[in-house]
Amino acid sequence: MTSLLTNNGAMVALQTLKSVNASLSETQGQISTGKKVDNAKQNAAVWAISKTMESDVNGFKSVQESLALGESTVAVARQATETVTDLLGEIKTRIASATGDNVDRTKLTNEITSLREQIASVVGAAQFNGLNLVDGSTTSTDVLSSLDRANGDVSASAITVNGVDLDTGGYTAQNVFGTNTDGITAANDGFATNIADAGTADIEIDASSVAAGDTITLNLGDQKVTYQVTAEDVAATSSNEAVVIGLKNAIESQTDYDTSELSVEYDASTAANSDQITITNNTGESMNISGQYQNAGAGDLAALSTIDISSSSAAQASLASIENLINTTIDASAAFGTVESRISIQKDFVSNLSDSVKSGIGSLVDADMEETSARLQALQVQQQLATQSLSIANQGPQQLLSLFR
Missing domain, CATH: 1.20.1330.10 (f41 fragment of flagellin, N-terminal domain)
Incomplete structure (x- = not known):
């Protein structure tokens, strides 16, 4: 049946043309933006x-x-x-x-x-x-x-x-290391010595003038130990003994302490040993050890002010201090x-x-331009065909005129 009021063919052709035009518009948008997902409407999740x-x-x-x-x-x-x-x-x-x-x-x-x-x-x-x-x-x-x-x-x-x-400023010498320690002079708060295998070195501490916050640094071979004097150390009945014990504990806790290679002994039973620790080297080879005192607030290189070369013996002692300072800057550089x-x-x-x-974002939202280009060509052909189909469908009712001639 042919209807003058209802043209089913035209309606189908029109819907097809609308669909093709929508797809063509979307494809042209992808070409112009380079994206297949350009807004939340197209794909909210992506x-x-x-x-x-x-x-x-x-x-x-x-x-x-x-x-x-x-x-x-x-x-x-x-x-x-x-x-x-x-x-x-x-x-x-x-x-x-x-x-x-x-x-x-x-x-x-x-x-x-x-x-x-x-x-x-x-x-x-x-x-x-x-x-x-x-x-x-x-x-x-x-x-x-x-x-x-x-x-x-x-x-x-x-x-x-x-x-x-x-x-390099702010240093106050205290002569913390006692006379039993190698390389100590009245003008230096540092020492350096070498312990032969199975040898020992006594480190004597004179903490009578130290203050809370002062630090004592020991270099034992390739290991570094730093102990900071506490207010409790200063207030102790024997500040020497308190600092010595603190330094011993620091060595045992801050280093790879192995008594078969390195032993630190402290004997408070006699007055002669109450202010010193004895380090024994059992590593199988000689070990370089050095120490440096630094008062609170002084820079790490403040001991440069204590360098004294007024005599051969003073210069010899200053070698210990400069060695400690070099180790400090080497550690900082490292x-x-x-x-x-x-x-x-x-x-x-x-x-x-x-x-x-x-790249991940691109794989989610970027358009495949080769595929999009091919789709554009196909949609343009479909648009032309849909337009022609609609034109043919719209001419259908004109055939009714022949019935009235």
């Missing part, structure tokens, strides 16, 4: 995931900037400590020269003074963007290293960089080098992670 990941990528940019800034700051600090180590080595050569006779001690002293001033200049200038990690002004600083997402929550992680205090390497690795990781996330 769009939400992509936006969350895009916010993470933006966060990674801030992380990369923070890591770059942190790496530069630590690099400056490392370079400064390495330079100071070299300068201390220069001072050591002058001290070594002064241990001999028939030397010009005045000129050597002037050179040491000049080198000490140069060290202070290097430490003061070792800042990046106003942050100095080597002059004692910064205890530690955090470098933003990552944004971690877990169960929908985001948290920031950081790499902590510890500062050092290579200031620490900065380690954290700088860690920051560099993290920076590369974050860069690669950002690229991977961007």
